[in-house]
Amino acid sequence: MTQTQLPAVEFRAVAKRYGPIVAVDSVSFTIEKGTLVTLLGPSGCGKTSTLRLIAGLDRATEGAILINGVDVTHLSATDRDVSMVFQSYALFPHMTVLRNVAYGLISSGKRRPEAEEQARETLTLVGLGGLEDRLPSELSGGQQQRVAVARAIVLEPAVLLFDEPLSNLDARLRRHVRDEIRDLQQRLGLTAVYVTHDQVEALAVSDRIIVMDQGRIAQQGSPVELYRQPANRFIAGFMGEANVVAARLERLGAVEARVQLGNVSLTLPHRDVANGPIEVAIRPEAIRLEARSINSALPGRVLRAVFLGDHAEYTVSTEVGDLFIIDRLADNLIEIGTDVALSFSPSGLAVLPSA
């Protein structure tokens, strides 16, 4: 039973440098068995480098990497119990679908008939039964993606790695495949690490999200935690375009703080904020606007108004700054230049230490 207690992946102060360039800067985290963890961040933040360090495609400059409790820092990709779904899928163009999926099994020393039988089963599992003898070039993008997944899971790896697996699919297909991957991962109880720069994708598939910025971990936690309680301005901005404005700290409690935002006074939850200057992150959909003046609300004037069918977007100028607002209940558009009153639903607001 002690086996199952060990994390599937553990990073201990891992760094990766290319000459003077630091790709990954002393990163530590653990990934529990059976969970899907997303590495999220803007391009160049070190998320793909981290994934390649897990895979063994690059070697760590410092620190230790453990898979199922075994130190694999100096093992090559070939010798690690991981497999990877590549961004470009990297299907071997000169091999049929079946031979692509059986490739890893044959490399591991399985006999060909046995390997192909197992490959067939996995292809059926991902819904590609009957396409075994096609070449990758004869498949659609979504099918190619499933072949790539089948090729990776057929090895039953300790960790399954996804490198932006949806980026080559069109928007319509993306949500469908995303749900399929999540479903398969939960059904088979796989441990997976998933790299993406799309926060919606990350929120949708993950048990836990690790947000990276400039080679370091900016914050990690469940999707809800990250969305509701961003640790800093970067996370707040990255997880869904929050407005970040300066505010005054009135009173600091253990878990809650009293904050003055213009003429509005709010009680908000906070994470490790010290006394001093603060900022408040406000989700665009946590602001209600009404075209009349209310005493306890923040007054403002509409600068920009766009109607988008299921919702409307506004930019409103106020004494604390311009605020971006999403109104999902719009019956009719409020016109530019109208004076409005803004009120806030506290669950969409978070207190941040001032940067």
Added chain:
Amino acid sequence: MSPANRRIVGFGWLALAWIGFVLLPWQGDDAGILAFDWTKTWPSGTGGSALGQALFGGRYWLLPLALPIALAAIPLRHPQLGRATGLALAACSLLALAWLAVVALSIDLRGWTWSVPQELFGPLSRRNPGLGLGAFVYAFAALMLICRGLAAYGVCDGDFFVTGMLGTVVATIGIFVVYPLVCMGVSAFQTPRGAFAPEMFFQRLANPRIWAPGGVVLNTLLLGIASATSSTFLALTFALVTDRTAFFGRRVLRFLSILPIIAPPFVVGLALILLMGRNGAINKILEWAFGFEGGRWIYGFPGVWFAQTLSFTPVAYLVLIGVIQGINPALEEAAQTLRAGPGRVFRTVTLPLALPGIANAFLIGFIESLADFGNPLLLGGDFQVLATSIYFAIVGARQDRGVAAVLGLILLAIMIAVFVLQRRTLANKTFVTIAGKGQGGGSMPLPAGVRWTCLAIAIPWAALTLVIYGMIVFGGFVENWGLNHTVTLKHYIAAFSVISTDHGLRFTGQAWDSLFTTLKLSLIAAPLTAVFGLMTAYLLARRRFFGRTAFEIGTLTAAAIPGTVLGIAYILAFNNPPLELVQTGLIVVISFMVRNMGPGVRAGLATLAQIDRSLEEASLTLRSGSFGTVCRILIPLLRPAILAGIVYGFVSAMTSISAVIFLVSPGVMLSTVYIVNLAEAGTYGVAIAYASVLIVLMLAVITGIQFLIGERRLRRRSVVVLAKAT
């Protein structure tokens, strides 16, 4: 591969080292390795192994070679070959190589080269053979064990396959490029008898025949500039004609561009002698019509320039057509919408965009001219360039290796300078998109004036080129050019007659020997050239390792060394023990490999750039090691490049002359050298018959291969094959 397998690999190399030490003949002999003559004197004589000679032949200094390969077993036996044990293994194996080098360099043809071993072991016999199969096997195994150790230490991410490849390429270039060049540098400072005399170097360097007006250096540079300018200019008109006019000649020009690659480099010179020499057809006509004596103008600067322009224009054309096609038509269209007329668009957009490409074509023409040996040899007369004067310094009446070495150094220096210049030109300014023509919109038609100028130059020139090459084919069927134009087969019979006897066919023609030798050596060299080139390309494109930049510069420079320089360097390095290889087939094969690997490297780099790196990474994460990945993913995908490399390696081996003319002997005679010897002796009929057979043979090989593998797969890559000097 499991750790246990890895240990087996290590022990395999160790066993090979022991085989080289205990069993195989340590020294080479004149009969060659495969003749098995060495079995007669095995184990104690010169055909004996190192162990045999040490124990039974009194050559005790060979015994210490056993020590490092005995010690190497200790780290290999260690269950986990880690950093410390890896370093120990590498150190043991390095010791083996070092002792081998000390022993090898201590003995030359005349005996010990220094006094300590002379006193210890007594004098040696007067004639000492060079190292043989056993020594090569021992050294290679030791090299692989060093790589194995370094891989365990962590070099190249601990990948033995890659480390081993790197070791092989570096060692090959070290022994067959760097070492000969160093030998050449050293002999520039030596008296002809081998004594160190630095003042000799300056005497040789100060020779007025080198630097004065009319000296070889000035001649070489002038010829290079003249030939590069004319061939670039002509090629530009060709490229504009084929890409920007509706002229039908595209296929003709494509065919013309293949000719210089399949024809030996001196055939243009040969044809010019027939057309315009003293008895040349054109001279005869002029004399008959105007009573005007044509004379010998073709022998000298004008003739060589003319021949080089004819030879290099197709090469420059291949470079420029890519450049002209690569100009994005949208840019020209944009200029048109900005109120520029055709003339202004051509002047302000097309030409400036093509300028880096034009500069590149010029430099390639210059490099080709520097390296050209055949045309100056046949047509030069008293006009000498560096390439020919090196040759005459070695074979001429006043034979002086030191002078040849100094001339070789000068040519090498010029070549490297131009090479660096070329890389600079290309590195900083490439406006050309790689994907050929952009989508949508054809390119601009030429302004009328430019179009007519181009057509007026290109068409007659193309016709002349065709006539010249036609001469080669038809000239072989004529009794005696200029004197007697009776149609005859006698030259072909002299060269290629076959008699059917009771014992089967007998090849009695005088050309058969050299043709068979050339075919055999080229067939051996072609796959080696391709593999070596691709290995280098793989290391450059796919691997990061310490000293990668130095490795890149080294391999690319090695590929740019002029043949004459390599030839003279090989004579100076491999004529005496420890490496006594001149006049063997082996050194010819190696010179083919080193000379022709450049295009293989470039074709490999181009193809690897098209193969997504994540395919290999996917294979690595799917439990396949780097060796398995190369075999199962890269080789199938690289097949067109490999085939192209083999074909190019074969064709250029068959037609090259500049390096091998130094290395052949009556026993190992090659076609090209044989033809040049015929031509120099004035036997033009047979020479031309032989040359045309070579051309037709090469044409058959190229078209045959293209037919076999099908145009569909190779169409794009065949350009890579044929782009000789890009």
